[in-house]
Amino acid sequence: xxxxxxxxxxxxxxxxxxxxxxxxxxxxxxxxTFGQRSGVLNLGVEGQMLIGAFAAFYTVRQTGNLWLGLLxxxxxxxxxxxxxxxxxxxxxxxxxxxxxxxxxxxxxxxDLLFQKMLGTxxxxxxxxxxPLPVLSDIPLLGQVFFNxxxxxxxxxxxxxxxxxxLNQTTFGLKIRAVGENPEAADSLGxxxxxxxYITVTLGGAFSGLAGSSLSIALLNVFQQNLTxxxxxxxxxxxxxxxxxxxxxLAGALLFSMVNALQLWVQVLGLPIPSEFAVMMPxxxxxxxxxVAVQRVRPPTALTKPFVREG
Amino acid sequence: xxxMMQVFGVLVVLALVLSACGGGGGGGKxxxxxxxxxxxxxxxFSQSIYDAIVKVQTAxxxxxxxEFVISESMxxxxxxxxxxxxxxxxxxxxxxxxxxxxxxxLQEIAPDFPKVxxxxxxxxxxxxxxxxxxxFAYEARSEQGGYVNGVMAGKLTKSNVVxxxxxxETGDAKLYVDGFIAGVKAxxxxxxxxxxxxxxxxxxxxxxxxxxxxxGAGADVMAGTAQMVVGAIGVAKDNNVLWLGTxxxxxxxxxxxxxxxxIYDWSGVILEMIDLINKGTLxxxxxxxxxxxxxxxIEYNSAYxxxxxxxxxxxxxxxxxxxxxxxxx
Numbered sequence: 058x059x060x061x062x063x064x065x066x067x068x069x070x071x072x073x074x075x076x077x078x079x080x081x082x083x084x085x086x087x088x089x090t091f092g093q094r095s096g097v098l099n100l101g102v103e104g105q106m107l108i109g110a111f112a113a114f115y116t117v118r119q120t121g122n123l124w125l126g127l128l129x130x131x132x133x134x135x136x137x138x139x140x141x142x143x144x145x146x147x148x149x150x151x152x153x154x155x156x157x158x159x160x161x162x163x164x165x166x167x168d169l170l171f172q173k174m175l176g177t178x179x180x181x182x183x184x185x186x187x188p189l190p191v192l193s194d195i196p197l198l199g200q201v202f203f204n205x206x207x208x209x210x211x212x213x214x215x216x217x218x219x220x221x222x223l224n225q226t227t228f229g230l231k232i233r234a235v236g237e238n239p240e241a242a243d244s245l246g247x248x249x250x251x252x253x254y255i256t257v258t259l260g261g262a263f264s265g266l267a268g269s270s271l272s273i274a275l276l277n278v279f280q281q282n283l284t285x286x287x288x289x290x291x292x293x294x295x296x297x298x299x300x301x302x303x304x305x306l307a308g309a310l311l312f313s314m315v316n317a318l319q320l321w322v323q324v325l326g327l328p329i330p331s332e333f334a335v336m337m338p339x340x341x342x343x344x345x346x347x348v349a350v351q352r353v354r355p356p357t358a359l360t361k362p363f364v365r366e367g
Numbered sequence: 368x369x370x371m372m373q374v375f376g377v378l379v380v381l382a383l384v385l386s387a388c389g390g391g392g393g394g395g396k397x398x399x400x401x402x403x404x405x406x407x408x409x410x411x412f413s414q415s416i417y418d419a420i421v422k423v424q425t426a427x428x429x430x431x432x433x434e435f436v437i438s439e440s441m442x443x444x445x446x447x448x449x450x451x452x453x454x455x456x457x458x459x460x461x462x463x464x465x466x467x468x469x470x471x472x473l474q475e476i477a478p479d480f481p482k483v484x485x486x487x488x489x490x491x492x493x494x495x496x497x498x499x500x501x502x503f504a505y506e507a508r509s510e511q512g513g514y515v516n517g518v519m520a521g522k523l524t525k526s527n528v529v530x531x532x533x534x535x536e537t538g539d540a541k542l543y544v545d546g547f548i549a550g551v552k553a554x555x556x557x558x559x560x561x562x563x564x565x566x567x568x569x570x571x572x573x574x575x576x577x578x579x580x581x582x583g584a585g586a587d588v589m590a591g592t593a594q595m596v597v598g599a600i601g602v603a604k605d606n607n608v609l610w611l612g613t614x615x616x617x618x619x620x621x622x623x624x625x626x627x628x629x630i631y632d633w634s635g636v637i638l639e640m641i642d643l644i645n646k647g648t649l650x651x652x653x654x655x656x657x658x659x660x661x662x663x664x665i666e667y668n669s670a671y672x673x674x675x676x677x678x679x680x681x682x683x684x685x686x687x688x689x690x691x692x693x694x695x696x
Contacts, residue, residue, distance in 0.1 A: 066584075070580060074576045074579055074580065077576065078576055081572070168440065177619075178409070178597050178620065275572065275575065277601050278620070280594065280595075281405065281409070281440060285567060285569040285572070286570075287572065316576070320573075320577050323561070323563045323564065324530070324561040324580050325561075331563075332536070332566070334564075335567075336566075
């Protein structure tokens with residue numbers, strides 16, 4: 058039984074699927090990492106993704122311009138992020154509740170716009186796979202890793218960049234300081250609210266991008282509730298990844314690979330009930346989460362609004 | 368705070384006025400309310416009931432004689448229950464709960480409104496055994512068109528691998544997939560059908576990846592059911608793999624590779640229900656749409672050139688099911 062899974066065809070299939078499936082998690086999860094490291098929990102990721110997915114899809118449908126679609130998705134995502142920042146930072150609303158509010162807003166608005174402006178499920182021609190020169194000629198693995206569409210490459214390139222920004226730059230240091238000890242950061246002249254505004258807006262922009270990676274690159278359709286819970290899994294992956302971009306990458310790949318594995322388990326007709334197979338990625342993630350969380354501590358100021366003393 | 372109270376007050380008054388306008392005043396119009404789990408334009412399950420009610424409205428003389436409302440995207444069963452109860456208390460003649468998941472709430476609501484007729488699908492249970500008399504049941508014998516689609520798939524595959532993307536292994540979806548597999552086996556005993564139940568009616572990304580998996584395993588013909596298959600159809604299109612659709616016409620998504628669709632047409636069933644209601648029977652009967660009563664039919668994509676012998680075989684198979692010569696289980 059295990060032998061059937063260990064063929065080259067199946068392993069390459071799992072890798073290719075896993076890499077694609079992980080793409081939206083990476084954008085959304087890394088965006089969320091910035092917000093959470095600065096102390097803001099945004100549960101509205103899913104709503105931001107839906108709005109971004111619709112905006113990109115509609116723009117491409119109308120203009121045929123993929124880059125414009127991408128830009129619009131990033132902008133509306135950033136706008137949603139800015140709204141979340143205003144509510145959670147300036148108005149100091151409870152972050153969990155306001156995040157859910159933004160999720161429902163995004164779910165409803167994207168559906169309404171879809172019904173009114175498109176009316177039915179349609180398709181666009183999105184970003185096509187681009188084989189990278191030389192690299193895609195590597196036997197076997199070349200096709201897996203280096204024959205993807207642009208937004209897939211982008212998601213993986215983002216990981217080291219995000220990690221560098223968070224850990225090696227002054228801006229990253231300020232983000233971490235604001236998330237760990239906002240009072241101390243404030244007394245050293247760091248503008249806590251401004252840093253949080255920037256990270257939450259940035260997170261929104263990445264969520265919009267995550268949505269567009271579905272609607273104009275991987276799936277090339279828009280449908281009501283297209284993201285179907287992906288945004289919430291992305292938030293969970295931030296915890297899973299210990300609030301580090303590389304950790305988010307590990308979590309996203311693990312979850313996606315196991316999902317791809319269970320698809321193959323069914324296709325090969327292995328004697329495992331489908332209900333159990335679809336549970337596998339979730340069960341494994343929970344187990345890994347329990348193990349992982351023992352090691353890492355969340356940002357101390359996470360979910361706590363900052364009020365300047367005196 | 369006071370301002371908020373004022374706004375709230377205005378909203379309450381507005382709501383009361385609006386509901387007063389909406390309620391009563393039917394004036395001889397037949398009024399139907401429908402609650403669906405997904406969007407009316409999902410190219411699948413909810414679309415099928417929406418298309419049917421539009422057809423019924425035309426048959427009944429247009430909006431002046433026949434009025435309908437639809438609450439769509441009620442994937443939360445409690446919300447659907449609240450909507451069903453609302454419509455019943457507003458005196459709609461027929462309230463259609465279009466989703467097998469709505470059975471539990473309907474069973475509680477229906478006895479409270481003995482003068483309102485309800486319909487529940489897809490199911491065969493009218494709750495008659497529980498003493499409830501005002502619920503009709505309806506279901507699609509989707510295995511019949513599934514079988515015809517399967518027969519075509521078996522003939523069209525060159526790799527002898529056929530892939531199916533399904534939501535959850537239950538109800539209508541299971542009937543369709545079982546019929547489809549039987550059809551493939553009947554027309555091509557050497558073909559292998561692989562099935563992927565993805566555990567969701569809405570996860571388009573996973574449906575897309577399930578299709579990739581089938582293609583990776585060698586499939587050159589695919590089928591699937593429920594609203595998330597739009598993701599799989601996109602993958603079929605990109606890889607030039609043939610697609611057989613069900614529940615609604617999916618040809619517009621990929622005109623080059625969709626071979627045929629099994630279409631659900633509930634309008635005949637709804638018209639029969641209306642006749643019964645007008646005669647005073649509010650429930651207790653279970654309806655089904657079949658190839659024989661034309662509630663199900665195969666719509667071929669004219670843009671795809673289906674070989675004549677396969678087309679004939681499909682037509683003969685449908686006739687065989689209608690005449691009873693072929694039995695699909």
